[in-house]
Amino acid sequence: MNALAIETHSLTKVFSGIRGATRAVDGLSISVPEGSIYGLLGRNSAGKTTTIRMLMGLARPTSGSSRIFGLDPTSERERVAMLRLVGYVPEDKTLLGLTARKLFELNRCFYPETWSDDLARKAVERLELPIDTPFLKLSMGNKTKSALITAIAQRSRLLILDEPTTGLDPVSLDALLGLLVEDCTADGRTILVSSHQLAEIEQISDHIGILDRGKLLLEDRLDQILSSFRRVTATGTALPKIGPAILSARSEGNSSQYILQGDPNSFVAGLVSDGATVADSAPLSLNEIFLELCRSQKAEEPAFGEVQP
Amino acid sequence: MSGQLQSLLVSICLLVGPIVVFGVYKVRRNLRGIRQAERDALGYVPKPEPKPGILLRGFSAPERKYLLQLLRTTRYAFPLMSWLTLGIFSLPILDPRFFNHNTWNDPLAFLWFRTLLGAATFVGISCFIFGMITAAAVLATLRFGTAAQFFRTRPLGIGFLYWTSLIVVLGSELAGMLTGVGVAMLLLAAIHGPIWLHLPTAFPGVVTPNDGRLELYASLLATSPPRIFLSICTTTVLSLGVSAVLLAAPYSWPGRQGSRPNVLPALAMAFGMCSLIVLRAVLDLNDVHLPTWLFVYSRLGPPPPYAFALIPVAISACLLILARYLIGKSEV
Numbered sequence A: 001m002n003a004l005a006i007e008t009h010s011l012t013k014v015f016s017g018i019r020g021a022t023r024a025v026d027g028l029s030i031s032v033p034e035g036s037i038y039g040l041l042g043r044n045s046a047g048k049t050t051t052i053r054m055l056m057g058l059a060r061p062t063s064g065s066s067r068i069f070g071l072d073p074t075s076e077r078e079r080v081a082m083l084r085l086v087g088y089v090p091e092d093k094t095l096l097g098l099t100a101r102k103l104f105e106l107n108r109c110f111y112p113e114t115w116s117d118d119l120a121r122k123a124v125e126r127l128e129l130p131i132d133t134p135f136l137k138l139s140m141g142n143k144t145k146s147a148l149i150t151a152i153a154q155r156s157r158l159l160i161l162d163e164p165t166t167g168l169d170p171v172s173l174d175a176l177l178g179l180l181v182e183d184c185t186a187d188g189r190t191i192l193v194s195s196h197q198l199a200e201i202e203q204i205s206d207h208i209g210i211l212d213r214g215k216l217l218l219e220d221r222l223d224q225i226l227s228s229f230r231r232v233t234a235t236g237t238a239l240p241k242i243g244p245a246i247l248s249a250r251s252e253g254n255s256s257q258y259i260l261q262g263d264p265n266s267f268v269a270g271l272v273s274d275g276a277t278v279a280d281s282a283p284l285s286l287n288e289i290f291l292e293l294c295r296s297q298k299a300e301e302p303a304f305g306e307v308q309p
Numbered sequence B: 001m002s003g004q005l006q007s008l009l010v011s012i013c014l015l016v017g018p019i020v021v022f023g024v025y026k027v028r029r030n031l032r033g034i035r036q037a038e039r040d041a042l043g044y045v046p047k048p049e050p051k052p053g054i055l056l057r058g059f060s061a062p063e064r065k066y067l068l069q070l071l072r073t074t075r076y077a078f079p080l081m082s083w084l085t086l087g088i089f090s091l092p093i094l095d096p097r098f099f100n101h102n103t104w105n106d107p108l109a110f111l112w113f114r115t116l117l118g119a120a121t122f123v124g125i126s127c128f129i130f131g132m133i134t135a136a137a138v139l140a141t142l143r144f145g146t147a148a149q150f151f152r153t154r155p156l157g158i159g160f161l162y163w164t165s166l167i168v169v170l171g172s173e174l175a176g177m178l179t180g181v182g183v184a185m186l187l188l189a190a191i192h193g194p195i196w197l198h199l200p201t202a203f204p205g206v207v208t209p210n211d212g213r214l215e216l217y218a219s220l221l222a223t224s225p226p227r228i229f230l231s232i233c234t235t236t237v238l239s240l241g242v243s244a245v246l247l248a249a250p251y252s253w254p255g256r257q258g259s260r261p262n263v264l265p266a267l268a269m270a271f272g273m274c275s276l277i278v279l280r281a282v283l284d285l286n287d288v289h290l291p292t293w294l295f296v297y298s299r300l301g302p303p304p305p306y307a308f309a310l311i312p313v314a315i316s317a318c319l320l321i322l323a324r325y326l327i328g329k330s331e332v
Helices: A048-055 A076-083 A100-108 A117-127 A140-152 A170-184 A198-204 A222-228 A264-273 A286-300 B003-040 B061-073 B077-094 B107-143 B145-151 B158-192 B212-222 B225-248 B264-284 B289-293 B306-329
Strands: A004-017 A020-028 A031-033 A037-042 A063-068 A086-089 A158-162 A190-195 A207-212 A215-221 A229-235 A246-252 A255-261 A277-283
Touching (some): A004 A048, A037 A048, A048 A063, A198 A286, A215 A286, A255 A264, A264 A277, B061 B158, B107 B158, B107 B225, B107 B306, B158 B306, B289 B306
Parallel strands (some): A086 A158
Antiparallel strands (some): A004 A020, A207 A215
């Protein structure tokens, strides 16, 4: 079993307000293996950014704990050692300094042992970033590129990217994904990338965590996730509507379409042995899995984010 | 326009004008440099880092970079504060009104009276404002917006960020203020001589019974200039301590993020201003004990004992330690 770059245990963040408390992150326990590219997926306000802010020590958990390479981000003594190992791109891409060049020159001194000028140059060329244009004049995409290159050139053991594709055009996005896979996962480095752009994440991730309303709905290897979900259309009489493997079922006449989770093959075998005919059986894309999980979660929980009395 | 208003406007222009002209010059120079760099479109070749000086050798590379960045950012604080203080303290020296429109037979004594009155007013108003500005400048890199998000995710201790910012910003500010005061006094001595050594022992003018000027003159004679100047430092530090705690307090807001960095500074400053008004109102009450105990020497008259200067320093030290604790708990 791989060592863990990130692990959280029952991590919870509750924001108190005049109108009551909001549970932004609710008992989250995730494990990010070292050397993996971990996609943290979720809708808007799913709790991705709050989770990342807690990991970076920018927000304090209400309860629960987190560790980055075994170091506690809430402990002042361990924080600095932890930050030496982490490159971070925040959700808010407002940048410090005047130009990308000045930002790189500032940041390189904070990571004298790992920073690579060559990698910074390569990324600047690949992403076609104008490094002397003032940030005030830069487009959103170019601001994103500046923040990404700043973090990538650190060559930290862990890269935490919060919505790293904001404003990027398809060409830049492709170049970025190439950079992440080729240069950032070398030497066993780890990437945690949060996004709701599933197609991009599916291209590069090998581990996935799906978050909704602050809760972890699913976490596993991507190939494991893809193989454990299936859309099955069956015809027959007395087809089951609920079951441990059924995530959702839609019936029309004597035909039912199932979204199956867990062990679809044994469910299908059971259907066949009960006399049903399986008309179609197809794997789901990550996007479809994500949508199904969010729908099923929505059906289960009445109120969004509110702390139950 | 009345002569007084005209004179005030001229004074403000003299005080602020050079700062504005310098600011415009710097901005235009920077923009020209940026445009040139954009035209040149050079590749990314970073400048080599200079070798650290003796004072910086004990720090790690990230700490050195932060300190250099901090010194770069605050390099104008000292000349700016010197200029502002010099300007404020020199207004009576340079303003001919003080010689033409006074009812004292000794214009130099009146000039000294106006200088000390200006200094006391400076203690009562400007020092509180400068203390608040210092707190905002120190906590900006730890509490609010992009700078805090950037520096708090670099391998630097929060204590290091806090105390170094505090020392550099406060040090520049106090040194600037004291330099301004010193130069103003030298200017006064150069133009008119050491007038504080030659004050008449009785009111220099014709007085009527119950003339309020007699009391003013008595308070002038009782005033201790060194303690007013010391009060400039202690009051600034006291205001800094209070403002730092207000700004560092871990406000929590409902919503996706724990804090609203763009709104908080404005709210905190507004709250600070309200506190300042309340504090001023409290200090302006006839009860003179509180200002005396806090060494806020904002009125001419008998000075508080030197030992009392330790009280605001001690209070401020406690408040700054509390602010350090709170900043460690705060969210960005």
